[in-house]
Amino acid sequence: MAEQALLSLRGVSKSFGGIHAVHDISFKVRAGESVGLVGPNGAGKTTLFNCVCGQLRFDQGEIMFDGTTLAGIPTFKRARLGIGRTYQKVEVFTDMSVRDHLMVAERSRCGEGRLWKDLLNMSKVSRQEMENVEATLDLVGISSMADTSVNALGLGHCRLVELARALAAEPKILLADEPSSGLDIHETAEVAAVLRTVQHERGTAILLVEHDLSMVGEVVDRTVVMDLGSLLAEGTFDEVMANPEVRHAYLGQMGAA
Amino acid sequence: MENFFGFALPGVPYGCTYAIVAVGLVLTYQATGVFNFAFGGQAYAAAFVFTLLTQNEGWSGFPAFLVSVVVMSPLIGLAFDRFLFRKVGNSNTTAKLVISLSLLVGIPSLLPVIFGAQNLDDTATIFPFFNPNVVYFTVLQVPINGIYLSTITVTVVVLVALTALLRFTNLGLQMRGAVESRRLVQLDGVNSGRVVALAWAISSFMAGLAGVLLAPTFGNFQSDTYATLMVAAIAAAAWGLLRSIPIATAVGVLIGVVSTILKGYLPTSSIFFSAVLPSLPFFVLVAALLFLPGMRSLDMNRDPLATIDPPPPPTAAASRAPSMDRMIRRAWWVFFAVFVVSMLTWMPKTWEGVFNSGLALSTVLLSITLITGMAGQLSLFQGTLAGVGAFTSAQLANHLGLNMLVGGLIGALLAAAVAVVVALLSLRLRGLGLALMTLAAALLFDNTFFNDASITGGVSGLSLKEKWLGTSAFFNFNGHALFLLSLAVLAGCVLLVLQVRKGTVGRNLAAMRGSETAAAGLGINLTWQRIVVFALAGGIAGLGGVLVTIGAQVANSAQWSYSFSLIFIVLVVTTGVATVEGAIQAGIGFFVTSQLLTYLPGRFGGGSLVIVLFAFGAVQYAKHPEGVLEFQKRQGNMRFERLLFPKEYYALHPTEIAPGTNG
Numbered sequence: 001m002a003e004q005a006l007l008s009l010r011g012v013s014k015s016f017g018g019i020h021a022v023h024d025i026s027f028k029v030r031a032g033e034s035v036g037l038v039g040p041n042g043a044g045k046t047t048l049f050n051c052v053c054g055q056l057r058f059d060q061g062e063i064m065f066d067g068t069t070l071a072g073i074p075t076f077k078r079a080r081l082g083i084g085r086t087y088q089k090v091e092v093f094t095d096m097s098v099r100d101h102l103m104v105a106e107r108s109r110c111g112e113g114r115l116w117k118d119l120l121n122m123s124k125v126s127r128q129e130m131e132n133v134e135a136t137l138d139l140v141g142i143s144s145m146a147d148t149s150v151n152a153l154g155l156g157h158c159r160l161v162e163l164a165r166a167l168a169a170e171p172k173i174l175l176a177d178e179p180s181s182g183l184d185i186h187e188t189a190e191v192a193a194v195l196r197t198v199q200h201e202r203g204t205a206i207l208l209v210e211h212d213l214s215m216v217g218e219v220v221d222r223t224v225v226m227d228l229g230s231l232l233a234e235g236t237f238d239e240v241m242a243n244p245e246v247r248h249a250y251l252g253q254m255g256a257a
Numbered sequence: 258m259e260n261f262f263g264f265a266l267p268g269v270p271y272g273c274t275y276a277i278v279a280v281g282l283v284l285t286y287q288a289t290g291v292f293n294f295a296f297g298g299q300a301y302a303a304a305f306v307f308t309l310l311t312q313n314e315g316w317s318g319f320p321a322f323l324v325s326v327v328v329m330s331p332l333i334g335l336a337f338d339r340f341l342f343r344k345v346g347n348s349n350t351t352a353k354l355v356i357s358l359s360l361l362v363g364i365p366s367l368l369p370v371i372f373g374a375q376n377l378d379d380t381a382t383i384f385p386f387f388n389p390n391v392v393y394f395t396v397l398q399v400p401i402n403g404i405y406l407s408t409i410t411v412t413v414v415v416l417v418a419l420t421a422l423l424r425f426t427n428l429g430l431q432m433r434g435a436v437e438s439r440r441l442v443q444l445d446g447v448n449s450g451r452v453v454a455l456a457w458a459i460s461s462f463m464a465g466l467a468g469v470l471l472a473p474t475f476g477n478f479q480s481d482t483y484a485t486l487m488v489a490a491i492a493a494a495a496w497g498l499l500r501s502i503p504i505a506t507a508v509g510v511l512i513g514v515v516s517t518i519l520k521g522y523l524p525t526s527s528i529f530f531s532a533v534l535p536s537l538p539f540f541v542l543v544a545a546l547l548f549l550p551g552m553r554s555l556d557m558n559r560d561p562l563a564t565i566d567p568p569p570p571p572t573a574a575a576s577r578a579p580s581m582d583r584m585i586r587r588a589w590w591v592f593f594a595v596f597v598v599s600m601l602t603w604m605p606k607t608w609e610g611v612f613n614s615g616l617a618l619s620t621v622l623l624s625i626t627l628i629t630g631m632a633g634q635l636s637l638f639q640g641t642l643a644g645v646g647a648f649t650s651a652q653l654a655n656h657l658g659l660n661m662l663v664g665g666l667i668g669a670l671l672a673a674a675v676a677v678v679v680a681l682l683s684l685r686l687r688g689l690g691l692a693l694m695t696l697a698a699a700l701l702f703d704n705t706f707f708n709d710a711s712i713t714g715g716v717s718g719l720s721l722k723e724k725w726l727g728t729s730a731f732f733n734f735n736g737h738a739l740f741l742l743s744l745a746v747l748a749g750c751v752l753l754v755l756q757v758r759k760g761t762v763g764r765n766l767a768a769m770r771g772s773e774t775a776a777a778g779l780g781i782n783l784t785w786q787r788i789v790v791f792a793l794a795g796g797i798a799g800l801g802g803v804l805v806t807i808g809a810q811v812a813n814s815a816q817w818s819y820s821f822s823l824i825f826i827v828l829v830v831t832t833g834v835a836t837v838e839g840a841i842q843a844g845i846g847f848f849v850t851s852q853l854l855t856y857l858p859g860r861f862g863g864g865s866l867v868i869v870l871f872a873f874g875a876v877q878y879a880k881h882p883e884g885v886l887e888f889q890k891r892q893g894n895m896r897f898e899r900l901l902f903p904k905e906y907y908a909l910h911p912t913e914i915a916p917g918t919n920g
Contacts, residue, residue, distance in 0.1 A: 053778060079780035091778075093771025104768045107761050108780040115789055118760025119753065162775075169779055 005064070006031040006205050007052070007083075007173055012061035014044075014051055021047040022058070023229040029173060034199050034206040036220035036237065038213065040249055043226040045209045046088050049175050053085055054078045066172060079108070084171030086162040088178050088209075092150045098161050099146040102133040105168035133168060140164040140194055155182040163191065167198060173205040174198065180212045188215055195219050213241070225249070264521030265514050266399040272513020273412035274471045278490035279497070279505040280416060281463035284423075286499045288432040288456030291342055292689050294357040297487035298364030299461055300468030303330050304483075305368050307469045309375060326465040334461025338454045341876055350688040351635060355878050358637075359827045362820065363872025365483075366865040408470050415463065420502055422459075432456050484819070485538065488700055489513070491693060492542035498551040512538055536704045539697045546686060546694050553685045578905035581898045600740050609740060611852045612845060613808050616743035619844030621801030622829050623750050623837065628794035629826070630834040631758060633770030634787065635692040637822050638679070638699035639798045644817025645672040645702075646799025648712060651719040651812040661721070665803035669796045676795025680787050687773070699819035707814040718813030721806065743804050750797050751837050757793065766790060824868060831874035833884030842886060847871065 005028040014022040022044040029035045037045050050056040052063055054075035063070040065081055073081075093101055106129050117123040137143040142160050145153065150161055159179055166174055176195065180188040192215050198204045199219075210216045216223065217237045225232040225240050227249040233240045240246050278296055285293045303325045310321035337360070345352045369375070392400040423429035431442065431452045442449045471486060489512045497505035516537055523530045533540075546552050577585065600609055621643045628636045649668035653659040659667075683694040707713050714720075757763045768776040769786055777783050806812040828847055833839030851867045874885045881888040898906040 055774065055778075074782075075777040076780050076782045079778055085778055087775065087778075091772040091775035093768045093775065096767055096771055100764060100767070104764050104776075104781070105779050107764065115757070115760075115762050118762050119756050121756065123760040165775075165779070 004031060005029065006033075006066055007207070008064045009048075009052075010062045010064075012048070012051060012058050012063060014047055014056060014058045020229045022051065024061070025226070025229075025231050026061075027224050027231065027234060029205050029207055031172065032199065032203045032205055033222065034195070034208065034220045036216040036223040037207055037209045037226065038211075038216055038223060038240075039226035039232070042228070044229040045226055046177055047229075048226070049085060049177055049207075049209065052078075052175060053083060079169070079171075082172030083175065084166040084169050084173070085175035086159070086166050086177055086179055088181070090155060090158045090162060092158050092161055092165075094151060095149060097147050097149055098142060098153075098164075099133060099137070101150065101161055101165045102136055102168040103129070105165045106132055109169045136164050136168045139167065139197065141190055156184065156187050159183060160187070160191070163194065167194075167204075170202070171204060173207060175207045175209075177209045178211060179208070180210060180215055188212060191215075192218050217241075260521070261518065262397040263399050264518045266396060266401075267405075268514035268517030269510065270405050270408040270470075270513070271516065272510035273408050274467045274486065275489040275493055275513055276506040276509030277412055277415060277463050277467040277470070278486060279493035279509045280419060280502050281460040281467070282490060282494040283497060283499055283502055283505050284419065284456060284463070285460040286494075287423075288460075289338070289342060289453050291353045291357060292499070293460070294354070294487070295337070295360030295364065296460075296464045296490070297483040298361045299330060299333055299464035300471070300486060301365050301483045302333065302368060302468070303465030304468035304472040305372075305375070308472055309372060313375075322469060326462065326469050330461045330465025331458035334457035334459075334464075335454055337461070338457040342457075343450070343453070345878075351629075351633075352878050354635060354689065354692055355826065355830050356876050358823050359830075359872040359876050359878075361487075362823050362827055363869050363876070366868040366872070369865050370869060411466065411470060415466065416502070416506055419459070419463075423502070428452065428455065484700070485535070488542060488697070489538040492538045492545060495542055495545035495549070495552060495693065498549065500551075508541070512541055536701055539701045539704070542693065542697045543682075543701075546690055546697070547682065552690050553687070577894050578898050578902050578909055580902045580905055581894060584901075585894075597744070601737050608852070609737070610808075611848045613739050613743050614805070615845030615848040616740070616747050617801060617804035617808050617844075618847060619801075619841045620743075620747050620750055620804055621798050622825055622840040622844045623747070623754060624794040624798035624801065625825060625829045626834060626837055626840045627754050627757070627797065628790055629829070630836070630839070631754075631763060631770070632766040632786070632790040634790065635688065635695075635826075636791075636794065637692050637696040637826065638702070638819070639794065640817050640822030640825050641699040641702045641707075641819065642672040642676055642795045642798040643802030643805065644707060644812075644814070645675050646802035647806040647812040647817065648707075648719065649799075650803045651714075651721060651806055652712070654721060655719060661803065661807055665800060665807075668803050669799035672799025672802070673792040673796035676791040676798075677788055680791035684784055684787065696819065696822075699822050703814075703819050707817065713812070713814040718811045718815075720811045739808055742807070746800055746804055747841070750800065751841075753793070753797070754837055762786070762789060824871070827868075827874075828871050830878055831871050831885055833887035835884075836887065839884055839887065843871075 007029040009028070010026045012022060012025045013020065025044075025048060027035075037048070039045055047056065051058040052065075052070070054070070054073065054077075058071075065078070065083060068081060070078060093104070096104075103125065114123070134143070137146055140160050140163055142157065142164055145157065150158060153161065159182060163176070163179055166176075174195075179191050179195075183191065195206055195208065196219060199206055206219070208216060208219060220237060222235065223237045223240045224234050225243075225246050232249055233243045233246050235243075278300065281296060282293060285291055285296075306329060307321050307325040310316040310324060311318060341356050341360075342353065345356065390402065392402050393406060394401055423432065431447050431449070432455075442452075467486065467490075468483070471483075490509065493505045493509035493512060496508040497503075516534065519534055519537070520530070523534065596612075600612060604612070621639060624639050624642070625636070628634050628639070646665065646668035649671045650659075650661055650664035653664035653667060654661055657664075679695060679698050683691050686694055757766075765776065765781050765786055768779070768781060769783055773783055802817065805816065809816070828843040829840055832843040832846065847867065850870060854866050857866075877885045895906070895910075898909075
């Protein structure tokens with residue numbers, strides 16, 4: 001495993017009015033590493049994701065990705081640098097088939113679509129692109145619904161489509177925001193397996209926000225805990241779970257005792 | 258100083274009516290999530306009926322007010338809620354906008370159909386105790402008459418009552434809750450249907466009230482005069498972020514007052530007086546859209562229960578059985594060949610003209626398929642862009658003697674450039690914000706460039722002569738050259754749209770329509786996509802405008818007023834905004850229907866009725882978001898498939914049981 005940090009956050013803060021949603025957060029994710037980002041509701045995890053991806057502008061600090069500082073870079077360029085993500089509140093392309101979702105990702109990975117190529121009929125789907133898409137559909141286990149419109153899918157399947165779409169862009173790091181929310185126990189196990197495969201076979205780094213702690217324990221190499229916008233603990237999953245402050249944040253006085 | 262007040266005070270009654278409509282807009286938006294463009298139409302309807310009763314039937318003001326404002330207006334609001342908006346999901350911004358636009362276009366067209374054309378110029382005030390012709394007292398030498406007093410009294414009473422209702426009553430609280438999801442508040446035991454219906458009744462009452470209050474201040478009033486009222490009100494509501502009643506009121510009054518002050522001080526011969534002053538409300542609206550971050554996050558409410566809605570159906574073409582699909586494709590080619598041969602041989606001149614106009618309009622409408630159907634951007638100024646193409650080519654022909662084909666291409670490029678400028682100005686706007694920005698652009702063009710006789714040739718317009726089209730025999734317009742030209746241009750544009758749709762850009766546009774957040778998160782440059790789609794749609798609309806001009810042999814600003822941009826949207830939505838054939842059916846259907854209606858008695862006034870028919874089709878958007886025609890096509894397909902290809906049909910629809918089987 002490379003020691004070089006792929007994603008590094010240093011003193012990142014973000015406030016909304018007077019509320020510190022994220023306060024002075026620093027941690028690193030190395031290339032190919034899987035890191036869990038956990039904490040109670042309102043800890044600032046999704047806000048931090050939005051700061052990394054560019055959907056929100058952070059107030060202070062520095063975020064570096066693969067040697068590039070991210071401040072001032074728009075969302076789409078950060079995605080092209082290799083940051084992929086899934087969303088807490090499902091974001092699928094309404095009216096579009098599952099396969100087309102992946103095709104959009106596959107194409108955007110290769111750069112902007114050129115209008116003149118479309119007009120000259122030069123942007124047909126190539127065999128290689130089709131194979132890549134099929135491979136990702138297989139990996140996530142949604143080949144059977146490839147030609148179905150996402151409008152006809154339930155929440156759980158939409159989460160899988162989101163995951164497959166993010167993976168089709170072959171990101172260097174995947175920011176997965178509660179990927180098991182709305183899934184049953186078997187589907188959750190499948191998602192965990194997919195994340196492990198992606199990490200081990202493709203070498204994709206993973207930053208996982210998840211409330212299902214057993215899934216986090218199964219997937220991640222290291223865990224970062226946030227509470228009320230601040231960093232509470234960092235270490236292996238077992239270490240942070242044994243930390244009294246973490247237990248207090250999750251379970252209140254009873255947990256600390 | 259006295260001069261200043263002398264200019265300012267007469268603006269207060271205007272400002273009050275703007276404020277009433279603005280507050281009505283805020284109320285409907287807050288309570289139902291609908292930004293009701295139809296308010297202008299509702300205000301006009303109330304003023305129309307009020308004046309009809311007082312002028313033609315000899316009623317006095319108060320009973321006419323009771324009938325038109327207290328009874329009729331709330332009933333219209335209740336009908337809107339019951340039959341239209343109740344059926345639309347809270348999260349479906351486009352549906353809500355399109356329905357209210359259809360009503361804005363449809364209501365003023367419906368009134369002359371019901372009551373016959375009227376000349377309305379003798380309006381009364383609503384209260385018998387305020388005589389419009391009596392000056393009760395003077396303030397700083399400004400005479401205060403009955404109109405002034407009744408307007409201000411009514412405004413103050415209505416606004417105080419409404420604020421109290423929203424702030425201090427349980428009903429106000431329930432109204433605010435129903436915005437997010439009327440289904441969700443129902444789960445809390447609130448009768449949300451009643452709450453929302455009440456909001457509609459109250460806000461429609463206010464629309465009617467504003468209409469009747471404003472009527473005496475215009476001389477002979479037309480439905481178009483209410484457009485100014487709407488824009489001023491929208492601008493005021495926008496500065497209140499569609500939320501704050503006090504700010505909306507204050508800005509409404511301010512627009513009225515500043516307008517009359519500027520009118521007083523600016524020299525009447527200056528360009529500011531003739532062009533900028535009437536555009537003041539548009540500038541106020543554009544400023545709100547550009548500088549208020551809150552306007553960027555409109556329509557962000559999402560119904561938490563939206564996921565229980567069934568998915569929208571696929572298009573008719575996508576859901577056909579393969580054999581049926583092949584048959585229909587062949588039938589289309591045969592139909593097309595018969596059409597072309599007929600146009601070139603036996604078609605009577607009148608009908609050839611009708612179809613030529615239809616082909617030209619189809620080209621303009623195709624731009625809406627591209628920008629709204631494919632990219633999900635609600636643009637309300639495609640008619641204006643067509644006008645830019647039309648006037649540019651006509652001017653180039655006039656001044657440089659340039660061939661209309663060359664001038665037409667330059668016109669299309671200029672239309673594309675205008676579209677790009679508006680796209681750049683509205684990069685951060687979505688849904689309703691973008692619709693308002695493009696509407697403001699359309700109205701600005703109407704008041705400035707299209708209102709300038711040196712550009713548009715005044716009332717009679719710029720007429721074209723044959724010599725400008727070159728001397729080649731091909732451009733002999735007594736033959737079929739216009740048909741061939743229109744067909745070629747439309748075919749070119751259709752090909753372009755289809756190529757874009759099946760290519761990478763089309764897929765990216767569909768992604769952008771589905772979720773901008775996720776599209777940007779995948780690496781799609783939304784800014785560039787928007788610029789590309791605005792430019793393409795602008796260029797296509799411009800070309801369509803040039804075709805219409807060549808056909809009509811004249812470019813006239815009345816052809817390209819903002820209301821036509823709205824009618825265009827209504828037309829395309831009626832037939833189906835998602836498909837290319839939808840635009841063509843709308844364009845040709847509009848002129849064919851208009852022509853057929855000329856065979857009806859004059860009372861039905863073809864021009865009005867055809868708009869009413871299409872507007873009625875578009876309000877069906879609530880039930881059939883894919884377009885009424887598209888819905889009918891799907892139904893027809895299924896019926897024929899069952900008859901002709903039962904095996905494929907029952908394979909495609911496994912839930913239906915084939916007759917004669919033991920299901």
